Amino acid sequence: MGLCGVSALKQPVPDDPGDVPLPRAIPMTVFSQLRPWRTWLQEWFLRFSRLSASAGIRELSFIHFVRFAIVRRLPDGRRLRHPILLFESNYNGSFENYIDTFSESVPKHMKLFWGTSYGFPGPLPCTPFKRYIDANEFKIDHYYRAYPDASVTMIVSALALDEPHERFYRHAEQLTPDEFRRAYDAFLTDHQGQL
Protein backbone atom coordinates (compact mmCIF):
# COMPACT_ATOMS: atom_id res chain seq x y z
CA MET A 1 0.00 0.00 0.00
CA GLY A 2 1.55 3.25 -1.06
CA LEU A 3 1.20 6.83 0.05
CA CYS A 4 -1.99 8.63 -0.94
CA GLY A 5 -0.24 11.25 -3.07
CA VAL A 6 0.84 13.31 -0.08
CA SER A 7 4.02 15.08 -1.08
CA ALA A 8 4.06 18.15 1.18
CA LEU A 9 3.93 18.58 4.92
CA LYS A 10 0.34 18.79 6.11
CA GLN A 11 -0.63 20.92 9.06
CA PRO A 12 -4.09 21.42 10.49
CA VAL A 13 -5.55 24.77 9.45
CA PRO A 14 -4.87 27.21 12.30
CA ASP A 15 -7.84 28.33 14.34
CA ASP A 16 -8.99 31.93 14.20
CA PRO A 17 -6.57 34.33 15.95
CA GLY A 18 -9.17 35.16 18.56
CA ASP A 19 -9.39 31.58 19.84
CA VAL A 20 -7.82 30.57 23.13
CA PRO A 21 -4.43 28.96 22.32
CA LEU A 22 -4.50 25.18 22.59
CA PRO A 23 -1.92 23.11 24.44
CA ARG A 24 0.63 21.66 22.08
CA ALA A 25 -0.42 18.06 22.64
CA ILE A 26 -4.04 16.90 22.70
CA PRO A 27 -5.00 13.32 23.58
CA MET A 28 -7.60 11.19 21.85
CA THR A 29 -8.78 7.71 22.92
CA VAL A 30 -11.31 5.87 20.75
CA PHE A 31 -12.64 2.34 21.04
CA SER A 32 -14.55 0.76 18.15
CA GLN A 33 -15.96 -2.74 17.85
CA LEU A 34 -14.74 -4.94 15.03
CA ARG A 35 -16.83 -7.12 12.79
CA PRO A 36 -15.53 -10.52 13.91
CA TRP A 37 -15.16 -12.30 10.60
CA ARG A 38 -12.78 -9.57 9.35
CA THR A 39 -10.70 -9.06 12.47
CA TRP A 40 -7.88 -11.24 11.20
CA LEU A 41 -7.69 -9.08 8.07
CA GLN A 42 -7.60 -5.90 10.15
CA GLU A 43 -4.94 -7.33 12.42
CA TRP A 44 -2.62 -8.39 9.63
CA PHE A 45 -3.07 -5.14 7.79
CA LEU A 46 -2.02 -3.22 10.91
CA ARG A 47 0.93 -5.52 11.58
CA PHE A 48 2.30 -5.39 8.05
CA SER A 49 1.56 -1.76 7.22
CA ARG A 50 3.86 -0.35 9.88
CA LEU A 51 6.28 1.13 7.35
CA SER A 52 3.81 2.61 4.86
CA ALA A 53 1.42 3.84 7.56
CA SER A 54 4.31 5.55 9.35
CA ALA A 55 5.38 7.32 6.16
CA GLY A 56 1.83 8.58 5.58
CA ILE A 57 1.42 9.77 9.17
CA ARG A 58 4.83 11.47 9.18
CA GLU A 59 3.78 13.61 6.20
CA LEU A 60 1.01 15.04 8.36
CA SER A 61 3.61 16.45 10.82
CA PHE A 62 1.22 17.18 13.70
CA ILE A 63 1.24 13.79 15.43
CA HIS A 64 3.58 13.06 18.32
CA PHE A 65 2.67 9.40 18.88
CA VAL A 66 -0.24 7.23 17.75
CA ARG A 67 -1.20 3.61 18.39
CA PHE A 68 -3.71 1.01 17.30
CA ALA A 69 -4.36 -2.10 19.38
CA ILE A 70 -6.75 -4.97 18.75
CA VAL A 71 -8.09 -6.49 21.96
CA ARG A 72 -9.80 -9.86 21.55
CA ARG A 73 -9.86 -10.82 25.20
CA LEU A 74 -9.48 -8.56 28.22
CA PRO A 75 -6.21 -9.12 30.12
CA ASP A 76 -8.09 -10.51 33.11
CA GLY A 77 -9.38 -13.30 30.87
CA ARG A 78 -12.88 -12.05 30.09
CA ARG A 79 -13.68 -12.67 26.43
CA LEU A 80 -15.36 -10.05 24.27
CA ARG A 81 -18.25 -10.82 21.93
CA HIS A 82 -16.61 -8.57 19.31
CA PRO A 83 -12.91 -7.71 19.36
CA ILE A 84 -12.32 -4.03 20.02
CA LEU A 85 -9.95 -1.65 18.25
CA LEU A 86 -8.24 0.96 20.40
CA PHE A 87 -6.98 4.10 18.70
CA GLU A 88 -4.96 6.62 20.67
CA SER A 89 -3.27 9.76 19.47
CA ASN A 90 -1.25 12.67 20.84
CA TYR A 91 -1.55 15.50 18.34
CA ASN A 92 -1.34 19.26 17.84
CA GLY A 93 -4.25 21.45 16.82
CA SER A 94 -7.99 21.02 17.29
CA PHE A 95 -10.16 17.91 16.96
CA GLU A 96 -11.95 19.43 13.98
CA ASN A 97 -8.76 20.23 12.11
CA TYR A 98 -7.19 16.89 13.04
CA ILE A 99 -10.00 14.83 11.57
CA ASP A 100 -10.37 17.12 8.53
CA THR A 101 -6.67 16.85 7.69
CA PHE A 102 -6.50 13.09 8.25
CA SER A 103 -9.61 12.43 6.18
CA GLU A 104 -8.51 14.61 3.28
CA SER A 105 -4.83 13.66 3.26
CA VAL A 106 -4.83 9.90 3.89
CA PRO A 107 -8.38 8.61 3.20
CA LYS A 108 -7.13 5.21 2.09
CA HIS A 109 -5.31 4.76 5.40
CA MET A 110 -8.48 5.75 7.27
CA LYS A 111 -10.50 3.13 5.39
CA LEU A 112 -7.93 0.47 6.12
CA PHE A 113 -7.64 1.42 9.81
CA TRP A 114 -11.38 1.59 10.54
CA GLY A 115 -12.98 -0.23 7.61
CA THR A 116 -13.80 -3.32 9.67
CA SER A 117 -15.30 -1.37 12.60
CA TYR A 118 -19.05 -1.31 13.13
CA GLY A 119 -20.56 2.01 12.14
CA PHE A 120 -17.55 3.42 10.27
CA PRO A 121 -19.08 5.77 7.67
CA GLY A 122 -15.91 6.24 5.61
CA PRO A 123 -13.40 9.10 5.89
CA LEU A 124 -15.18 11.39 3.45
CA PRO A 125 -17.22 13.45 3.77
CA CYS A 126 -15.64 14.51 7.07
CA THR A 127 -18.75 15.39 9.08
CA PRO A 128 -20.14 11.84 9.49
CA PHE A 129 -16.65 10.60 10.30
CA LYS A 130 -16.20 13.29 12.95
CA ARG A 131 -19.56 12.32 14.46
CA TYR A 132 -18.45 8.68 14.48
CA ILE A 133 -15.16 9.45 16.22
CA ASP A 134 -16.93 11.75 18.67
CA ALA A 135 -19.47 9.01 19.45
CA ASN A 136 -16.70 6.51 20.23
CA GLU A 137 -14.24 8.83 21.97
CA PHE A 138 -13.60 8.58 25.71
CA LYS A 139 -12.89 11.44 28.09
CA ILE A 140 -9.32 11.43 29.38
CA ASP A 141 -9.30 11.42 33.17
CA HIS A 142 -5.63 12.26 33.57
CA TYR A 143 -3.18 13.30 30.85
CA TYR A 144 0.52 13.85 31.43
CA ARG A 145 2.73 15.76 28.96
CA ALA A 146 6.48 15.93 29.55
CA TYR A 147 6.75 19.07 27.38
CA PRO A 148 3.35 20.77 27.18
CA ASP A 149 4.41 23.71 25.01
CA ALA A 150 6.28 22.01 22.17
CA SER A 151 4.58 21.10 18.90
CA VAL A 152 5.75 18.25 16.67
CA THR A 153 7.25 20.67 14.16
CA MET A 154 9.15 22.49 16.90
CA ILE A 155 10.49 19.22 18.27
CA VAL A 156 11.52 17.70 14.94
CA SER A 157 13.19 20.97 13.91
CA ALA A 158 14.98 21.30 17.25
CA LEU A 159 16.29 17.73 17.11
CA ALA A 160 17.53 18.19 13.54
CA LEU A 161 19.26 21.46 14.49
CA ASP A 162 20.86 20.34 17.74
CA GLU A 163 23.94 18.42 16.58
CA PRO A 164 24.91 20.84 13.77
CA HIS A 165 24.46 23.71 16.21
CA GLU A 166 26.74 22.11 18.79
CA ARG A 167 29.38 21.44 16.11
CA PHE A 168 29.15 25.08 15.06
CA TYR A 169 29.51 26.24 18.67
CA ARG A 170 32.55 24.05 19.36
CA HIS A 171 34.22 25.35 16.19
CA ALA A 172 33.24 28.99 16.72
CA GLU A 173 35.79 29.53 19.49
CA GLN A 174 38.66 28.81 17.07
CA LEU A 175 37.65 31.33 14.42
CA THR A 176 38.73 34.91 13.85
CA PRO A 177 35.86 37.43 14.08
CA ASP A 178 35.53 37.68 10.30
CA GLU A 179 35.63 33.90 9.90
CA PHE A 180 33.00 33.64 12.61
CA ARG A 181 30.74 36.13 10.83
CA ARG A 182 30.90 34.17 7.59
CA ALA A 183 30.37 30.84 9.35
CA TYR A 184 27.49 32.23 11.43
CA ASP A 185 25.69 33.59 8.37
CA ALA A 186 26.24 30.33 6.48
CA PHE A 187 24.97 28.29 9.45
CA LEU A 188 21.80 30.36 9.69
CA THR A 189 21.23 30.11 5.94
CA ASP A 190 21.74 26.35 5.92
CA HIS A 191 19.41 25.82 8.88
CA GLN A 192 16.81 28.54 8.38
CA GLY A 193 14.14 25.88 7.87
CA GLN A 194 14.71 24.62 11.39
CA LEU A 195 14.63 27.98 13.17
Next chain:
Amino acid sequence: MKLLDTLRQLTRGAGNQRWGAHSLLILAPIGDGAREDLLGELARCEHDSPLAGLAEVHFARWVVIDQLKTGFADAPKRPSRLDRPYLLFSADYTPAPGDGTLLERLAEVGAAVWNHCDGFPPDGPARVDYLAAHRCDTTLYYAGYPDATPARVKTAVARRDALTRFVLDHRDERDAATLQRAYLKEAARWF
Protein backbone atom coordinates in the same frame (compact mmCIF):
# COMPACT_ATOMS: atom_id res chain seq x y z
CA MET B 1 -5.11 -21.34 10.98
CA LYS B 2 -1.92 -22.92 12.34
CA LEU B 3 0.10 -20.71 10.00
CA LEU B 4 -1.78 -17.65 11.20
CA ASP B 5 -1.17 -18.60 14.82
CA THR B 6 2.53 -19.08 14.10
CA LEU B 7 2.78 -15.74 12.34
CA ARG B 8 0.88 -14.14 15.21
CA GLN B 9 3.36 -15.57 17.73
CA LEU B 10 6.31 -14.38 15.65
CA THR B 11 5.02 -10.82 15.38
CA ARG B 12 3.48 -10.62 18.84
CA GLY B 13 4.69 -7.61 20.76
CA ALA B 14 6.54 -6.23 17.76
CA GLY B 15 4.08 -3.33 17.66
CA ASN B 16 5.06 -2.26 21.17
CA GLN B 17 8.22 -0.61 19.92
CA ARG B 18 9.14 1.68 17.05
CA TRP B 19 12.91 2.13 16.98
CA GLY B 20 13.69 3.67 20.39
CA ALA B 21 10.11 4.57 21.29
CA HIS B 22 7.93 2.19 23.27
CA SER B 23 4.17 1.87 23.67
CA LEU B 24 2.73 0.63 26.96
CA LEU B 25 -0.94 -0.32 27.36
CA ILE B 26 -2.55 -1.61 30.53
CA LEU B 27 -6.22 -2.48 30.96
CA ALA B 28 -7.25 -3.36 34.50
CA PRO B 29 -10.68 -3.91 36.09
CA ILE B 30 -11.77 -1.33 38.63
CA GLY B 31 -12.62 -2.70 42.05
CA ASP B 32 -16.24 -2.98 43.18
CA GLY B 33 -17.43 0.39 44.44
CA ALA B 34 -14.04 2.01 43.74
CA ARG B 35 -14.98 4.06 40.69
CA GLU B 36 -15.82 7.32 42.45
CA ASP B 37 -12.74 7.24 44.69
CA LEU B 38 -10.64 6.48 41.62
CA LEU B 39 -12.04 9.50 39.78
CA GLY B 40 -11.26 11.59 42.84
CA GLU B 41 -7.68 10.34 42.88
CA LEU B 42 -7.28 11.07 39.17
CA ALA B 43 -8.65 14.59 39.70
CA ARG B 44 -5.99 15.16 42.37
CA CYS B 45 -3.32 14.04 39.87
CA GLU B 46 -4.10 17.09 37.72
CA HIS B 47 -2.34 19.32 40.25
CA ASP B 48 0.68 17.09 40.79
CA SER B 49 0.97 14.22 38.35
CA PRO B 50 2.67 11.14 39.77
CA LEU B 51 3.81 10.39 36.22
CA ALA B 52 6.15 13.39 36.26
CA GLY B 53 8.59 11.16 38.14
CA LEU B 54 8.99 8.89 35.10
CA ALA B 55 11.76 10.60 33.15
CA GLU B 56 11.44 8.42 30.07
CA VAL B 57 7.74 9.13 29.51
CA HIS B 58 6.74 11.59 26.79
CA PHE B 59 2.95 11.31 27.20
CA ALA B 60 0.72 9.12 29.36
CA ARG B 61 -2.94 8.93 30.28
CA TRP B 62 -5.44 7.22 32.50
CA VAL B 63 -8.96 6.72 31.13
CA VAL B 64 -11.92 5.23 33.02
CA ILE B 65 -13.88 3.02 30.62
CA ASP B 66 -17.36 2.64 32.11
CA GLN B 67 -18.80 0.83 29.11
CA LEU B 68 -18.15 0.40 25.40
CA LYS B 69 -20.14 2.83 23.28
CA THR B 70 -23.00 1.98 20.98
CA GLY B 71 -24.60 5.38 20.32
CA PHE B 72 -23.91 5.52 16.60
CA ALA B 73 -25.53 4.33 13.38
CA ASP B 74 -24.88 0.69 12.46
CA ALA B 75 -23.77 -0.21 15.98
CA PRO B 76 -23.62 -3.98 16.51
CA LYS B 77 -27.00 -5.49 17.41
CA ARG B 78 -25.34 -7.60 20.11
CA PRO B 79 -22.36 -5.49 21.14
CA SER B 80 -19.44 -6.36 23.35
CA ARG B 81 -20.23 -5.26 26.90
CA LEU B 82 -18.03 -4.82 29.93
CA ASP B 83 -19.35 -6.34 33.11
CA ARG B 84 -17.54 -3.70 35.16
CA PRO B 85 -15.63 -0.46 34.57
CA TYR B 86 -12.01 -0.72 33.48
CA LEU B 87 -9.03 1.57 33.89
CA LEU B 88 -6.97 2.11 30.74
CA PHE B 89 -3.40 3.34 31.07
CA SER B 90 -1.16 4.13 28.12
CA ALA B 91 2.26 5.66 27.79
CA ASP B 92 4.73 6.64 25.08
CA TYR B 93 8.26 6.41 26.38
CA THR B 94 11.88 6.37 25.23
CA PRO B 95 14.19 4.91 27.86
CA ALA B 96 17.76 6.06 28.22
CA PRO B 97 20.50 3.42 28.62
CA GLY B 98 20.59 2.26 32.18
CA ASP B 99 16.98 3.13 32.93
CA GLY B 100 15.24 0.51 35.00
CA THR B 101 12.01 -1.14 33.97
CA LEU B 102 9.20 1.34 33.57
CA LEU B 103 6.68 -1.07 35.08
CA GLU B 104 8.59 -1.22 38.36
CA ARG B 105 8.51 2.53 38.82
CA LEU B 106 5.00 2.86 37.44
CA ALA B 107 3.74 0.40 40.05
CA GLU B 108 5.28 2.59 42.73
CA VAL B 109 4.52 6.13 41.55
CA GLY B 110 1.00 5.21 40.45
CA ALA B 111 0.10 3.09 43.47
CA ALA B 112 -2.52 5.55 44.73
CA VAL B 113 -4.36 5.07 41.40
CA TRP B 114 -3.67 1.35 40.91
CA ASN B 115 -4.97 0.65 44.44
CA HIS B 116 -8.49 1.16 43.03
CA CYS B 117 -8.03 -1.71 40.57
CA ASP B 118 -9.47 -5.11 41.44
CA GLY B 119 -6.77 -7.40 42.78
CA PHE B 120 -3.90 -4.90 42.85
CA PRO B 121 -1.53 -6.25 45.53
CA PRO B 122 -0.98 -4.09 48.60
CA ASP B 123 2.81 -4.02 48.21
CA GLY B 124 5.89 -5.74 46.85
CA PRO B 125 7.02 -7.17 43.50
CA ALA B 126 3.57 -8.67 42.96
CA ARG B 127 2.43 -5.17 41.99
CA VAL B 128 4.76 -5.21 39.00
CA ASP B 129 3.52 -8.68 38.09
CA TYR B 130 -0.05 -7.37 38.24
CA LEU B 131 0.69 -4.58 35.78
CA ALA B 132 2.58 -6.96 33.49
CA ALA B 133 -0.34 -9.41 33.57
CA HIS B 134 -2.74 -6.65 32.51
CA ARG B 135 -0.72 -5.43 29.54
CA CYS B 136 -2.16 -5.37 26.03
CA ASP B 137 -0.01 -5.45 22.93
CA THR B 138 0.02 -2.54 20.51
CA THR B 139 -0.59 -3.68 16.94
CA LEU B 140 0.56 -0.58 15.05
CA TYR B 141 2.65 2.17 16.63
CA TYR B 142 3.91 5.44 15.19
CA ALA B 143 6.43 7.73 16.90
CA GLY B 144 7.13 11.19 15.46
CA TYR B 145 10.64 11.29 16.97
CA PRO B 146 11.36 7.73 18.05
CA ASP B 147 14.94 7.96 19.30
CA ALA B 148 14.83 11.07 21.47
CA THR B 149 14.27 10.81 25.19
CA PRO B 150 12.06 13.46 26.80
CA ALA B 151 15.18 15.06 28.31
CA ARG B 152 16.79 15.36 24.88
CA VAL B 153 13.58 16.80 23.43
CA LYS B 154 13.39 19.45 26.15
CA THR B 155 17.07 20.35 25.81
CA ALA B 156 16.93 20.59 22.01
CA VAL B 157 13.78 22.73 22.08
CA ALA B 158 15.28 25.05 24.71
CA ARG B 159 18.50 25.47 22.67
CA ARG B 160 16.54 26.18 19.48
CA ASP B 161 14.42 28.76 21.29
CA ALA B 162 17.53 30.38 22.75
CA LEU B 163 19.29 30.51 19.37
CA THR B 164 16.21 32.04 17.75
CA ARG B 165 16.05 34.74 20.42
CA PHE B 166 19.79 35.42 20.02
CA VAL B 167 19.49 35.76 16.25
CA LEU B 168 16.62 38.22 16.60
CA ASP B 169 18.29 40.22 19.36
CA HIS B 170 21.54 40.59 17.38
CA ARG B 171 20.20 40.90 13.85
CA ASP B 172 21.47 44.50 13.59
CA GLU B 173 24.93 43.77 15.03
CA ARG B 174 27.49 44.72 12.36
CA ASP B 175 30.69 44.27 14.34
CA ALA B 176 31.90 40.69 13.90
CA ALA B 177 33.98 40.61 17.08
CA THR B 178 31.08 41.88 19.20
CA LEU B 179 28.75 39.32 17.64
CA GLN B 180 31.23 36.50 18.23
CA ARG B 181 31.78 37.47 21.88
CA ALA B 182 28.05 37.70 22.49
CA TYR B 183 27.38 34.35 20.83
CA LEU B 184 30.13 32.50 22.70
CA LYS B 185 28.99 33.97 26.02
CA GLU B 186 25.35 33.00 25.44
CA ALA B 187 26.03 29.60 23.89
CA ALA B 188 28.25 28.58 26.80
CA ARG B 189 25.04 28.42 28.82
CA TRP B 190 23.27 26.29 26.22
CA PHE B 191 25.86 23.51 25.85
